[in-house]
Amino acid sequence: MKKLRHSIAQTLEQSWYSKSGLTVFLRPISWLYISIAVVRRVLYRLSILNATRLPVPVIIVGNITVGGTGKTPLVIWLANYLKQAGFKPGIISRGYGGNARRWPQQVRPDADPVMVGDEALVIARRTRCPMAVGPDRVAAAEALLQHAAIDVIISDDGLQHYALERTIEIAVVDGVRRLGNGFCLPAGPLRECKGRLHSVDFIVTNGSAVQEEYAMRYVGDTAVNLCNRTEKPLADFKPAQVTAIAGIGNPDRFFNFLRVHGIRLVSMAFPDHHYFQHDELGIPPSEILMMTEKDAVKCERFAQPNWWYVPISVELPSEFGMKVLSLMGSRHGQKDA
Numbered sequence: 001m002k003k004l005r006h007s008i009a010q011t012l013e014q015s016w017y018s019k020s021g022l023t024v025f026l027r028p029i030s031w032l033y034i035s036i037a038v039v040r041r042v043l044y045r046l047s048i049l050n051a052t053r054l055p056v057p058v059i060i061v062g063n064i065t066v067g068g069t070g071k072t073p074l075v076i077w078l079a080n081y082l083k084q085a086g087f088k089p090g091i092i093s094r095g096y097g098g099n100a101r102r103w104p105q106q107v108r109p110d111a112d113p114v115m116v117g118d119e120a121l122v123i124a125r126r127t128r129c130p131m132a133v134g135p136d137r138v139a140a141a142e143a144l145l146q147h148a149a150i151d152v153i154i155s156d157d158g159l160q161h162y163a164l165e166r167t168i169e170i171a172v173v174d175g176v177r178r179l180g181n182g183f184c185l186p187a188g189p190l191r192e193c194k195g196r197l198h199s200v201d202f203i204v205t206n207g208s209a210v211q212e213e214y215a216m217r218y219v220g221d222t223a224v225n226l227c228n229r230t231e232k233p234l235a236d237f238k239p240a241q242v243t244a245i246a247g248i249g250n251p252d253r254f255f256n257f258l259r260v261h262g263i264r265l266v267s268m269a270f271p272d273h274h275y276f277q278h279d280e281l282g283i284p285p286s287e288i289l290m291m292t293e294k295d296a297v298k299c300e301r302f303a304q305p306n307w308w309y310v311p312i313s314v315e316l317p318s319e320f321g322m323k324v325l326s327l328m329g330s331r332h333g334q335k336d337a
Helices: 002-016 022-045 071-084 118-127 137-147 194-199 251-260 293-302 318-336
Strands: 058-062 089-093 131-133 152-156 168-174 202-206 214-219 222-225 231-233 241-246 264-269 289-292 307-310 313-315
Touching: 002 022, 058 071, 071 089, 071 118, 071 152, 071 168, 071 214, 071 313, 071 318, 089 118, 089 137, 118 131, 118 152, 118 293, 131 137, 137 152, 168 194, 168 318, 202 318, 241 251, 251 264, 251 307, 289 293, 293 307
Parallel strands: 058 152, 058 168, 089 131, 089 152, 168 202, 202 214, 241 264, 241 289, 289 307
Antiparallel strands: 214 313, 222 231, 222 307
C-alpha cells in the first residue's frame, strides 16, 4: 500500500512540474479546493473565526506549495540569528510524521524522531532552542510559553494555519521549480492561489531570486559519520562511488548538491519523512552511504561505520535579517500599544 501511495504521489508531482493532461481532469477538484481555502481565510479576516494572539511576536516560515522548499534550514538560520541579536526564540512545528499519542510534545535534542518527527529533531539539535510540536499550533505555542522563557516564536510551516495570529509571514519558494504549473491541489502543487505571495512580508527563494525576493543559498562542505560523529570534507569522497539516499520533499536537490561537489553517486529517493528500516537499504558494509541530516536522525540506531550525513546550512543577505528585526519591533510595539 505504501508503494502504491508513493507511486501515485510521484505521478501527481510529475504532472505538476511538466505538461500533462492529468491536470485537466483534476482542475474541477482544484476549484473546489480553492473555494474552501479562500472562504476559510476570509472568515478569519472578518473575525468570524477567531485567531489567537500571543503575548510575543510570531514569525511564520511557510510556503504555498507542497513538498520541500527549504523551510527547515531557514527556521534554523532565523533562530540562530535572533539568538545572536539577543532574543530568546522558541520554535513550534506540526511535528509531521511523529506518532506521539498526546500533543503537544516538547522537543529536546535527545527526543525520539518516531514520536516528534524528523524535522523537529533536526531543528532542536541545530538551534538548541525550546521547541514544541503538535497538530494544533496554538496549543503548541501556549505550551511553549508555559514551559520556557522565550520572547519570540518561530513557526516552522503554518502559513495556512490562520488560527494563530502572526507578526511576520515569510514564504519560501523553490528557485528551480517555482510554482510549478500554477494550479492548486490536486491539479498543481499550490496550497493557496499564487496571489497569496503578494500578502506575505518576505519571499525567500531557495536559489536564484527575482525582484523583491531574497536569495537563500545552501552551504556545506563536510560529512559527519553517523557512528562516531567524526567529520570529513566532501572533497575526500570524490575518488569513490557513493550511494546517496534522501527521504525529503525534493530529493534531487540533495543529489545535485552532492554532484556539484564532484561526488559520483548512485541515488535512491524515498517518500518524504520515510522511516527507514535496518534491512531495507541493502548496502554492503564496505560501501559508502550518504544521506541528509533529516534522514540520519532515523538511521542512527542501526547505522554502519561507513554511513555519513551532510549537514546543510544556508546563507542569506544581511539586509534580510535586519529587515525582519525592524519589522518585528515596529509591529509588535504597535500591537502592545
